[in-house]
């Protein structure tokens with residue numbers, strides 16, 4: 001077994017316990033700096049979606065990788081370390097009895113939002129963990145289906 005030397009030292013987390021008005025203001029500012037192109041207008045819509053999520057979610061943890069360019073640990077590994085830290089945080093959230101969901105869809109790849117939260121390239125956000133208290137699952141709720149294990153695993157026999 002290989003010794004695991006890559007620790008998640010690259011992960012930096014920010015708890016977004018937003019004052020909704022401040023979040024909306026900051027997001028609006030980042031939005032206006034983006035210019036008037038169609039792409040930028042589309043991104044503004046996305047940024048407002050982030051500020052709405054911040055408003056209605058008790059806690060959002062933004063997880064990002066502080067990437068050191070040219071380091072002997074390659075960049076993909078630095079980013080994966082932050083991803084592993086995010087997953088461990090999500091497990092801890094569930095262990096504590098809360099509910100959490102990892103989302104990237106909302107601006108995790110938007111350079112302006114990355115910069116706003118302190119992750120200028122090559123550093124980058126790996127995602128947002130939306131955390132709250134889950135509603136009890138109704139007894140008749142459909143069980144999530146999983147693909148058969150054989151579809152995504154294989155055994156290498158040499």
Ligand SMILES: Cc1cc2nc3c(=O)[nH]c(=O)nc-3n(C[C@H](O)[C@H](O)[C@H](O)COP(=O)(O)O)c2cc1C
Pocket residue numbers: 101102103104105106127144
């Ligand atoms: C890296 C990553 C990014 C994700 N981004 C989104 C997202 O933007 N929107 C979304 O609805 N689900 C997203 N998901 C999926 C949810 O976090 C969750 O895994 C999914 O709802 C399935 O949950 P389940 O496997 O417990 O049923 C993402 C998952 C991962 C691992």
